[in-house]
Amino acid sequence: MTYMPLGKKFFNQPTVNLAKALLGKYLVFKNMKGIIVETEAYLYKNDPGCHASRGITSRNAPMFESAGRAYVYLIYGMYHCLNIVSGKKGEGEAVLIRALEPVAGIEIMQKRRKTKKIENLCNGPGKLTQAFGITRKQNNLSLLSGDFRVYDSKIKPEISTSARIGLSEGKELQLRFFITGNRFVSKPYSSGGK
DNA sequence: CCAACGATGGTCT
């Protein structure tokens, strides 16, 4: 690994900037590595789709911590979603990691995901946490030290923007970002987002 | 190809 892990300064940029800046960077957890190819921003102001929009609760408390932590929660009783907390302490903002291009630890991911197909290992928020073995044990963990980090890269991706996926509120906001044309970006489910 | 549905459990009202 020739690149450096990113620190405070990187995570402290405004949430939308961070959501875009994360594209093309490496997410590293233990022996697994992937290139971030799809993110969504969740804001504290005028964003009813954000978990933090109705104030602090026991679930969303990590979102109100300082930038650079993991916020991991259980969704639909069986999957986990990984966010990176951003914004100022007390605001309640985060970036959802929605898809990765697998780089290392692929055999473990294939075993956990019960498929050999590389494109199907990390192309969705519930899939990438399953592939990486990320659960609520990683909730509120700092990415500023230890074996859970974001590494810099030289990749300068072309970025596309769209509405976020799967929300019942805040659907109109254009806060989803992904690398244009990347084949590891999540596929929309035909049942059409609720 | 696309549309529909159930699994499954924590969190919030």
Add this chain to the structure above:
DNA sequence: GACCATCGTTGGC
């Protein structure tokens, strides 16, 4: 008791 920042499967064309 309702709601979910999801996914795999099923069934029709």
